Amino acid sequence: MKKIISTSNAPAAIGPYAQAVETNGLVITSGQLPIDPATGAFPEGIQAQTKQSLTNVKAVLSAAGVSMDDVLKTTVFLSDMNNFGAMNEVYATFFTEGKFPARSAVEVARLPKDALVEIEVIAAK
Numbered sequence: 001m002k003k004i005i006s007t008s009n010a011p012a013a014i015g016p017y018a019q020a021v022e023t024n025g026l027v028i029t030s031g032q033l034p035i036d037p038a039t040g041a042f043p044e045g046i047q048a049q050t051k052q053s054l055t056n057v058k059a060v061l062s063a064a065g066v067s068m069d070d071v072l073k074t075t076v077f078l079s080d081m082n083n084f085g086a087m088n089e090v091y092a093t094f095f096t097e098g099k100f101p102a103r104s105a106v107e108v109a110r111l112p113k114d115a116l117v118e119i120e121v122i123a124a125k
Helices: 046-061 083-092
Strands: 002-006 020-023 026-029 071-078 101-107 117-124
Touching: 020 046, 026 046, 046 083, 046 117, 071 083, 083 101
Parallel strands: 071 101
Antiparallel strands: 002 020, 020 026, 026 117, 071 117
16 A cells, blocks of 8 residues: 655645655655755755755655665766766765665756756665
């Protein structure tokens, strides 16, 4: 059985999807854009956008009763792979060394609202 996860501490879904779904001991988030839930705006630059995307991920996971240490896998979508290093610097600050999740990072042709980054995760409950 699946349980829909929702929180006002992250941007609301802007389509027919949930912020996250919990099922069989897993929490699976939708991609989190770098939208500040208080303003609806993106911050400037890849590092600020990465921080906001991961802050949104953290808020959704918290609503599900898990933390960043419970993340098993992340997928990072970048609008430009040249931003990988700068994204990675911020990304590393959200995870505990020795508990880093598996990760894929890919460049995509375009992200919603022309974001520079979008991040989704799978966590264990």
